[in-house]
Every structure is written in C-alpha cells, then in structure tokens.
Amino acid sequence: MGGITVPGRPFDPRLLLNNAVSNVICVLVFGNRFEYSDHDFQCLLKNINEALYLEGSIWAQLYNMLPWLMRRLPGTHHKIFVLLNKVIDFVKEKVNAHRADYDPSNPRDYIDCFLAEMEKLKDDTAAGFDVENLCICTLDLFVAGTETTSTTLYWGLLYMINYPEIQAKVQEEIDRVVGGSRQPSLSDKDNMPYTNAVIHEIQRIGNIVPLNVVRITVEDTQIGKYSIPKGTPVIGHLTSVLFDESEWETPHSFNPGHFLDAEGNFRRRDAFLPFSLGKRVCLGEQLARMELFLFFSSLLQRFTFSSPVGVEPNLDFKLGGTHCPQPYELCAVTR
Numbered sequence: 001m002g003g004i005t006v007p008g009r010p011f012d013p014r015l016l017l018n019n020a021v022s023n024v025i026c027v028l029v030f031g032n033r034f035e036y037s038d039h040d041f042q043c044l045l046k047n048i049n050e051a052l053y054l055e056g057s058i059w060a061q062l063y064n065m066l067p068w069l070m071r072r073l074p075g076t077h078h079k080i081f082v083l084l085n086k087v088i089d090f091v092k093e094k095v096n097a098h099r100a101d102y103d104p105s106n107p108r109d110y111i112d113c114f115l116a117e118m119e120k121l122k123d124d125t126a127a128g129f130d131v132e133n134l135c136i137c138t139l140d141l142f143v144a145g146t147e148t149t150s151t152t153l154y155w156g157l158l159y160m161i162n163y164p165e166i167q168a169k170v171q172e173e174i175d176r177v178v179g180g181s182r183q184p185s186l187s188d189k190d191n192m193p194y195t196n197a198v199i200h201e202i203q204r205i206g207n208i209v210p211l212n213v214v215r216i217t218v219e220d221t222q223i224g225k226y227s228i229p230k231g232t233p234v235i236g237h238l239t240s241v242l243f244d245e246s247e248w249e250t251p252h253s254f255n256p257g258h259f260l261d262a263e264g265n266f267r268r269r270d271a272f273l274p275f276s277l278g279k280r281v282c283l284g285e286q287l288a289r290m291e292l293f294l295f296f297s298s299l300l301q302r303f304t305f306s307s308p309v310g311v312e313p314n315l316d317f318k319l320g321g322t323h324c325p326q327p328y329e330l331c332a333v334t335r
C-alpha cells in the first residue's frame with residue numbers, strides 16, 4: 001500500500017478514541033453521535049475521564065469506608081460528585097428532550113424504549129420504570145460503554161508501538177484477509193486468528209477492571225470452607241485470574257501466543273475473564289468485543305503507529321477507577 005511517508009506529528013490518541021467509541025453507545029442510547037469538533041461533548045468526556053480517575057484515589061476510598069466523616073472533610077472526593085453531576089445533567093437534558101417529542105409508534109433508541117416501558121407499567125410502582133431510573137440506567141450505559149472499550153484500545157495502541165513486529169504481523173494478516181479496498185467486518189474475524197489473539201492479549205494484560213465491580217451477597221453463601229453472610233461486599237479479583245501463573249505460560253509478558261495453538265489457530269482460554277462471569281457478567285461484552293475488533297483492525301489497516309523519535313514507550317499504568325495507561329503520545333503514518 002502506498003501512502004504518506006513522513007511520520008505524522010506526535011499526539012495523544014486518548015480523547016479521539018474516547019469520542020469514537022462513545023459515539024457507538026451514544027447512537028444506541030441517545031440516538032445521535034457527536035462530532036470530534038464538538039467542544040461541549042469533549043468537555044463531557046474529559047469530566048468522565050477525570051471522575052473515574054479520582055474514583056481510584058485514596059480520598060474516594062476513604063469516602064467509601066467512612067462516608068459520614070468524609071462528607072464533612074475537604075478532599076478531591078467532592079470533585080467526583082461535581083463532575084458526575086455535570087454528566088447527569090447532560091443525560092437529564094437528553095431524557096427531557098426525548099420526552100418532549102416522544103412518539104410511541106417510532107422508538108428511536110434506548111431512552112424511547114424505556115419511555116414505552118414506563119407508559120406500559122405506569123400503574124406498577126414497584127417495576128422500577130421511572131424517570132429517575134431511566135436517567136441512572138442511561139448514565140450507566142453511557143459511562144460504562146465509553147470508558148472501558150476506549151481504555152482497552154488505548155492500551156492496544158501502546159502495545160503496538162512497543163512491539164512493532166507484532167503490529168506488522170497484524171497488518172500482514174489484515175492485508176491478506178481484508179485487503180485495502182474495504183473496511184474489516186465482523187465476518188472477517190474467524191479468518192484472522194492472529195489479530196484476534198492480539199486483541200485478547202491486550203485485554204488480558206490491560207486488565208482494565210482489576211478488582212471487578214464490587215457486589216453484595218443477597219443470601220448467606222458457602223464457598224469452599226468460607227461462609228459469607230448475606231450483605232457482605234464481595235470483590236471478584238480479576239487480576240488473580242488474568243495473571244494466574246498456573247493458567248498462562250508467560251503471565252507477565254505480552255504474548256499473543258497465549259491465544260494461539262501450534263497451527264496458529266485461535267484458542268479460547270478459560271482464564272480469559274476481563275468481562276467477569278456469572279449472572280452479573282458485563283452487559284456490554286458482545287458490543288465491546290465487536291467494537292474492539294472493528295476499531296483495532298480498521299486503525300491498523302489504515303495506519304502504522306510508532307513512538308515519537310527518541311521516546312521509549314512507557315507501559316506503566318495510572319491508578320484510577322480503571323487500570324489505564326499513563327498518558328502517552330504516538331505518531332500515526334498512513335499506509
């Protein structure tokens with residue numbers, strides 16, 4: 001493939017990835033996407049970013065342990081509420097606009113479908129279909145659907161600039177299976193075991209939700225020799241599975257071979273659980289898997305990514321609500 005040979009200027013891809021990924025969930029939930037030049041939307045994404053980052057701070061942890069005390073003390077935990085309230089206001093505005101021009105015969109998106117359910121169940125106050133719940137569910141989908149997948153892609157590009165030989169092998173597979181005249185589609189995935197393995201390995205090593213989501217037991221439970229009383233917060237430690245030394249050949253190295261057999265076919269692994277498992281498994285798993293494949297393969301089809309000249313990629317993480325790379329810059333050169 002021909003292309004521009006002068007490397008592009010270094011830039012941090014974080015917000016662009018965020019915007020692109022967020023647009024997918026925005027279309028499903030709000031019925032519209034946002035331009036990359038939309039300043040208000042960029043600010044909103046930055047607010048979500050910052051709130052999630054602060055959620056991992058010591059202040060937020062102290063607040064979770066001692067809310068009655070921390071409510072009265074100064075600290076960055078107060079900022080989380082300020083930032084999230086801005087996001088909630090944005091969601092409320094969207095919900096109100098939907099209610100204003102709601103047409104039951106033409107549901108446009110998740111909000112309209114929820115409004116239809118509210119209408120159907122208006123006499124059943126216990127059903128939970130009310131405006132407050134609509135706002136919170138919409139917020140949940142919007143935040144969970146934006147941050148996770150884009151953080152995974154942010155790790156992905158970082159690993160590609162750190163391992164250019166792996167990037168080149170992915171591109172070779174994309175060129176062979178998809179070519180350059182059309183975009184990759186989901187039907188290509190089964191014919192692209194190497195790319196698929198690389199994406200799985202990015203998710204494993206990126207480990208973006210290391211402590212999972214905290215849950216509470218709804219009844220007295222016995223696990224092996226441990227009795228867990230009803231009402232106990234439980235943390236399903238995903239790091240322990242994704243880096244289990246008895247499951248992975250080289251748990252602490254980036255190794256797409258974890259997901260390939262001797263013939264180079266894709267192989268599933270039981271310990272691959274970045275979305276958790278069980279009844280409360282990630283609700284967006286299928287969507288996220290589709291997005292990861294389509295975004296990752298489309299980006300590598302069109303660009304070669306590299307670290308700015310003289311800069312060593314930094315694979316360290318930044319501690320926050322998600323396990324996220326330190327901010328970094330890369331160069332993207334069209335292929």
Ligand code: HEM
Binds near residue numbers: 141236
């Ligand atoms: C790479 C991307 C993603 C990862 C690694 C991820 C991971 C997770 C994890 C670990 C949980 C907690 C599961 C548990 O408690 O056992 C979760 C829950 C959830 N995720 Fe995701 N997620 C991703 C993408 C998405 C997307 C795109 C959406 C939006 C549609 C989404 C929506 C949710 C929701 C709503 C929950 C809560 C489910 C419930 O409480 O029943 N996630 N996710």
